[in-house]
Amino acid sequence: VNVDVKLGINKFNVDEDNPHIIVKSQPDMQVMELLTKACPAGLYKKQDDGSVRFDYAGCLECGTCRILGLGSALEKWEYPRGTFGVEYRYG
Numbered sequence: 001v002n003v004d005v006k007l008g009i010n011k012f013n014v015d016e017d018n019p020h021i022i023v024k025s026q027p028d029m030q031v032m033e034l035l036t037k038a039c040p041a042g043l044y045k046k047q048d049d050g051s052v053r054f055d056y057a058g059c060l061e062c063g064t065c066r067i068l069g070l071g072s073a074l075e076k077w078e079y080p081r082g083t084f085g086v087e088y089r090y091g
């Protein structure tokens, strides 16, 4: 089973007005590059112009980008507010 199928099992309730992760306006691009490979949900996407786009919807709250990027690439990393975020389903 590939990861997209697996991810399809989970349900996301996206807090549209309140991103729980915010990328800095001038992020360290080497770190951003790393995040395109490290995020298990593939939410950091390399663009044709070399920039990296991030969409917090679909975040698995694994904390990988927090460890790798908070301070250098990210200005905020928090768990989503109660009832928002990923709800893991099994089976």
Ligand code: SF4
Pocket: 021, 038, 039, 040, 041, 042, 043, 056, 058, 059, 060, 061, 062, 063, 064, 065, 066
């Ligand atoms: Fe991706 Fe994990 Fe960061 Fe969420 S916490 S954006 S799933 S690396």
